[in-house]
Amino acid sequence: MAMDLLSAALADLRADAVVTGHFSLNAPWAIAKPAVEGAAFRTGFGGPFYIAVDGMEPLRVEVGDFVLLPHGHAHVLSSAPGVEPLPFDDLVARAGISARFDTPLRLSVGAAGSGPASELYTGIIFYREAARNPLFSVLPPLIHVRASDPAVGPRLADTLMAFIRESMACQPGWAVAAARLADVLFVQLLRAHLSSAISHTGWLRGLMDPQIGRAIAQLHRYPEREWTVESLAATAGMSRSRFSARFVELVEETPIGHLTAYRMYVASGALRDSRRRLIEIATSVGYASEKAFIRAFRRWSGMAPKQYARSVKDPYEAPKPASAGRGELTARAQA
Template identity: 35%
Template sequence: MDVLSDVITALRTGQPRSARVAWHAPWAQQFASVPGSAGFQIVLEGPCWLVAPDIGPMRLAPGDIVFRPHGRGHTLADSPSTSPDAPACDPNELPLQPYADNVVGTPADTAASATVTLCGAYQLDPIHAHPLLDDLPELIHLPAHLGRHPELRATVDLLATELQRPRLGTDAIIPALLDTLLLHILRTWLDQNPPPGTVSTGWAAALKDPATAVALHAIHRDPARPWTVATLAAEAGLSRAPFARRFTTLLGQPPLTYLTWWRMTTASRLLRQSDKPLSVIAARVGYTSEFAFANAFKRRYGTSPGRYRRNG
């Protein structure tokens, strides 16, 4: 798997949620702050405003996408001056009504007052959160631009259609489309950061740096391989010392520290999601000795692999 696909696999847990909502002025809906989740708002029709304590009022137009990767609360409204008159919505409790046009407000003039949005949320696993998540800003705003991000726009159109007109297979299609949407949002943000001509560190910069990106893909492609700084440097086409400095500068941790973290994250997922013997899991993440694997796992999680599986 590539790095971004692995990041999603490590982060995501439970079922993603989504609803298509038609709002009729005056309206305002508060979305609660939910640690361990990430939420999105997509404007399909009509303008609206996003208001949040950590940012100023932001006017959104049809086609705009807003992503809140750290689960911070916000309000969506027809105007910054409209106050919510209902309890805050927990994004993880969407949809309001499964596969129905959720209508809020009583329209006096539907054509003039309707705003239609897709709102949704992903449950994240804070214990196994990938460090890429820490690099994301509080808010990612992807404005609508004709012809830009065609894959992202196509995914939004497919999701909107399935929510509006459910058919056979909709229950399977919607979760797949929500995961695809999350990948396209992150891919788009990574493509745009760091801005051209700037010097930056972090995951966006690391995945654009040829040497570091090659090393990361090698780790994710084959975590069981007995990697050393020298062998990773060879993959990256650099000598050992320059590679180690480059990796550490961009990602804030040495290559082998990240390798160990990823091995343990992979092992914990296999323990939760499979009944494979501990010896098999140990080999999958690069340990020839089950004893050595158990010691490394206990250092990371404070418990043995067997107990972790039983309590999972």
């Protein structure tokens, strides 16, 4: 059931854009990477490396391991802890690289033969609705999937290598192919993480509970139904009071609060389709009137549905911070 719900949560999540990079690094080296608005992954060959997310201890990443930063947190990549990091923007400027959004970044750091060499492959996957996706909301800052973990099958490595080859070769149609492979890679990384993680938070934690998980699965599958705490408790086979207490304990929000948030997430995706009428979208997520839906959506997103729909930009523009130009975004994203 857990994996079925994972499929449902990711069914409408598609990569809007992908940027990639290949770094040839000779120790000692350290790179300070600022935060980006995307899900970042890193993997390396030739030698292990370390990654330190702000506020966390450095993590050693072995050859063939995968690191996923679902929220694009700022971090430092290095050959060893304690090496003074150089800002990524400075390294790109020194190399005289003119970053382009549609071209993978290739960067060399350190003189060949000066120390152990590492080959890093990096990527940023941009998801327009990641911030409001109920799955993303409960993922940790960093996910480390070890190549030696029994949950990691050969298909994950195969998908990664296919993604690397496709994105670095830049053959006609590579951007679309890389984005689709990134979707598969992302799902496989999450599946390995969920299979091996000892504990979860939020609704993933609730999902692991046989009774609460059954209610969450039904709520996600049929958000348009007139759910009440009583009907959800009946689905879970529990009393109303016991269900409410257990749901809040595990999911850390009320059942109706979770239902509302999930409905708004589904609606935000539907608003991308300009052909759909507002009342149709409202009805599809359980609201009988436009006014009630608009009030709920405004509380959730801070703006009216039509304003939200107009704010959705072209996928290649969506990740761009207000203070950064496209070239700067690309250089930062490909760190």
